[in-house]
Amino acid sequence: MLSETEIIALIRDMSPDYVPGAEVPIGDDAAAFHFTGGLVLLTTDSIFEGVHFNVPPFHISDVGWKAMAAGVSDIAAMGGEPSCALLSLAFSGPPDEGEVRSLIGGVLEMLSSCNCALIGGDVCRSPKGLALTVTIAGTPPPGGPVLRSGAKEGDIIGITGSAGESTAGLYILQRKSDELRARYPRVVEAHLRPRPRVKAGALLASCGATAMEDVSDGLAADLRHICDESRLGCEIEERLVPLEDDLRALAGEVGEDPLNWALSGGEDYELLFTAPPGRFDEAVRCLVDHGIQGCRLGVTRSAGEGRFLVKESGELLNLEGVGYDHFA
Amino acid sequence: MLSETEIIALIRDMSPDYVPGAEVPIGDDAAAFHFTGGLVLLTTDSIFEGVHFNVPPFHISDVGWKAMAAGVSDIAAMGGEPSCALLSLAFSGPPDEGEVRSLIGGVLEMLSSCNCALIGGDVCRSPKGLALTVTIAGTPPPGGPVLRSGAKEGDIIGITGSAGESTAGLYILQRKSDELRARYPRVVEAHLRPRPRVKAGALLASCGATAMEDVSDGLAADLRHICDESRLGCEIEERLVPLEDDLRALAGEVGEDPLNWALSGGEDYELLFTAPPGRFDEAVRCLVDHGIQGCRLGVTRSAGEGRFLVKESGELLNLEGVGYDHFA
Numbered sequence: 001m002l003s004e005t006e007i008i009a010l011i012r013d014m015s016p017d018y019v020p021g022a023e024v025p026i027g028d029d030a031a032a033f034h035f036t037g038g039l040v041l042l043t044t045d046s047i048f049e050g051v052h053f054n055v056p057p058f059h060i061s062d063v064g065w066k067a068m069a070a071g072v073s074d075i076a077a078m079g080g081e082p083s084c085a086l087l088s089l090a091f092s093g094p095p096d097e098g099e100v101r102s103l104i105g106g107v108l109e110m111l112s113s114c115n116c117a118l119i120g121g122d123v124c125r126s127p128k129g130l131a132l133t134v135t136i137a138g139t140p141p142p143g144g145p146v147l148r149s150g151a152k153e154g155d156i157i158g159i160t161g162s163a164g165e166s167t168a169g170l171y172i173l174q175r176k177s178d179e180l181r182a183r184y185p186r187v188v189e190a191h192l193r194p195r196p197r198v199k200a201g202a203l204l205a206s207c208g209a210t211a212m213e214d215v216s217d218g219l220a221a222d223l224r225h226i227c228d229e230s231r232l233g234c235e236i237e238e239r240l241v242p243l244e245d246d247l248r249a250l251a252g253e254v255g256e257d258p259l260n261w262a263l264s265g266g267e268d269y270e271l272l273f274t275a276p277p278g279r280f281d282e283a284v285r286c287l288v289d290h291g292i293q294g295c296r297l298g299v300t301r302s303a304g305e306g307r308f309l310v311k312e313s314g315e316l317l318n319l320e321g322v323g324y325d326h327f328a
Numbered sequence: 329m330l331s332e333t334e335i336i337a338l339i340r341d342m343s344p345d346y347v348p349g350a351e352v353p354i355g356d357d358a359a360a361f362h363f364t365g366g367l368v369l370l371t372t373d374s375i376f377e378g379v380h381f382n383v384p385p386f387h388i389s390d391v392g393w394k395a396m397a398a399g400v401s402d403i404a405a406m407g408g409e410p411s412c413a414l415l416s417l418a419f420s421g422p423p424d425e426g427e428v429r430s431l432i433g434g435v436l437e438m439l440s441s442c443n444c445a446l447i448g449g450d451v452c453r454s455p456k457g458l459a460l461t462v463t464i465a466g467t468p469p470p471g472g473p474v475l476r477s478g479a480k481e482g483d484i485i486g487i488t489g490s491a492g493e494s495t496a497g498l499y500i501l502q503r504k505s506d507e508l509r510a511r512y513p514r515v516v517e518a519h520l521r522p523r524p525r526v527k528a529g530a531l532l533a534s535c536g537a538t539a540m541e542d543v544s545d546g547l548a549a550d551l552r553h554i555c556d557e558s559r560l561g562c563e564i565e566e567r568l569v570p571l572e573d574d575l576r577a578l579a580g581e582v583g584e585d586p587l588n589w590a591l592s593g594g595e596d597y598e599l600l601f602t603a604p605p606g607r608f609d610e611a612v613r614c615l616v617d618h619g620i621q622g623c624r625l626g627v628t629r630s631a632g633e634g635r636f637l638v639k640e641s642g643e644l645l646n647l648e649g650v651g652y653d654h655f656a
Contacts, residue, residue, distance in 0.1 A: 075358055078358050120370060131454075
């Protein structure tokens with residue numbers, strides 16, 4: 001079992017000795033980081049055992065990965081580059097060394113995949129379960145951060161990658177089916193180790209995206225956020241929602257609606273974006289040229305026209321009230 | 329009862345419309361802040377209901393205050409100025425509007441007392457009780473941040489203000505004594521609404537402080553941190569530890585040792601600092617000229633000489649193992 005001081009010493013020991021830009025070693029009162037530009041992007045996200053994850057099915061290294069991925073994704077959703085991270089870590093009792101090593105291993109693995117450094121944090125006791133709060137600081141794209149509020153009426157709505165996999169992965173994990181897990185490994189991985197779209201965010205920022213957000217509360221809820229902030233309505237089409245074949249296969253097998261997974265499920269960490277009609281195709285080409293899938297979902301409308309999905313049957317589904325709210 | 333979206337809308341509503349330096353309104357994926365220099369100080373701290381506070385005796389606005397004060401104090405302990413704050417807020421169930429208003433009221437009150445702005449954050453559900461994680465970003469003093477590692481052998485050790493009050497305040501609150509609370513209001517206030525030493529930190533940084541740390545784990549533990557990072561020993565004197573008259577009176581009345589409160593109790597948020605013998609008096613004068621108490625505690629020694637307090641009886645008290653560790 002490790003003391004608070006030993007936990008911090010271990011984290012420092014596991015981190016690289018030299019981090020470009022970081023001026024203060026882990027363990028001082030605050031961290032310090034050199035930013036080249038004047039504008040710094042900052043985001044914070046918490047995840048709690050029993051609410052956002054359980055161990056198992058999560059391996060403790062997945063928890064470290066996922067906490068960091070949520071923060072990095074927020075920076076990606078502005079078109080920014082993550083620079084450095086702080087981790088506030090709370091255990092309900094003294095952890096053993098293996099537990100801390102594994103957790104921090106997942107943290108460092110995620111961060112090194114996007115050139116981001118762990119530069120500080122805090123360790124304390126929680127009343128129940130493991131709790132992680134991640135702060136990520138980053139730099140905005142050259143043209144400034146892409147906000148949720150920048151969409152204009154008539155802009156095309158697009159999305160990177162595909163939707164609903166994280167929720168489908170959670171479905172498999174909750175049912176504790178090793179058999180489904182073995183047959184749908186990519187879907188489970190999407191839930192345990194999501195990959196934030198840092199490169200795609202930067203590309204979209206440079207190719208005319210007017211608004212952007214990461215899919216963390218589900219496609220419907222996140223699209224509403226953009227519409228709320230941009231004071232718009234929207235119309236998206238069921239046939240355009242990018243659902244992978246294995247997601248459809250799994251849904252068919254277990255009798256679930258894959259569209260519902262995509263609209264209501266969160267944590268896909270894909271990017272939802274808007275671009276003017278004259279620039280949308282260029283934006284998607286820009287993604288595809290870098291090996292990233294991207295497609296059209298629909299179009300923004302005036303606020304008075306509401307927020308709808310046109311089903312393949314032609315029926316309209318109102319997007320209000322669909323999606324995840326922690327307290328709703 | 330408020331939904332997640334309503335909580336965020338309320339926080340945005342309670343915050344000032346215009347914040348100099350902040351470029352993105354509360355509620356987007358990440359916040360963005362303009363820093364004039366290249367180096368940014370960053371710190372994060374979590375507090376949990378049931379571990380760090382209970383409501384009552386804390387009023388919920390005190391919780392907001394105290395969470396922010398802990399982060400601001402970390403920046404002060406580098407000699408820095410806090411610039412902006414993020415708050416990750418977790419409730420075990422949907423909060424009512426009055427609760428959120430009161431909590432955020434305490435947050436904004438603390439922040440406005442040190443010209444710091446709330447610019448972003450996160451709202452989610454916790455498995456048990458209220459949890460707050462605060463991130464503060466700030467600017468370093470002109471000569472660079474004052475680290476724990478900068479003390480040299482023979483430097484004089486000093487402290488701002490007085491020690492032990494926060495723990496004495498906790499003692500009164502835990503005993504639920506309205507009578508003691510009425511007679512020792514300043515002591516209780518020190519626990520509920522600590523005032524970080526932002527001005528003192530900046531002054532000390534400009535007046536030759538070689539190492540600095542805020543007293544959050546108790547004088548003994550925090551002094552050990554400076555000694556560990558600077559690879560030194562130390563000798564402090566009991567007769568020099570600044571104990572207020574009302575702290576001594578309370579301790580006498582309830583049969584507790586006030587020195588123990590000072591050495592082992594945390595959360596005073598005073599600054600512990602070192603300065604070369606030739607500059608120490610100037611540093612204290614610098615504080616006193618600005619109405620801030622400051623005094624000498626002892627001196628740093630070589631690492632081999634250990635860490636001791638000389639009691640008034642002449643007896644030596646080993647400072648190893650004294651103080652707060654979340655898991656020890």
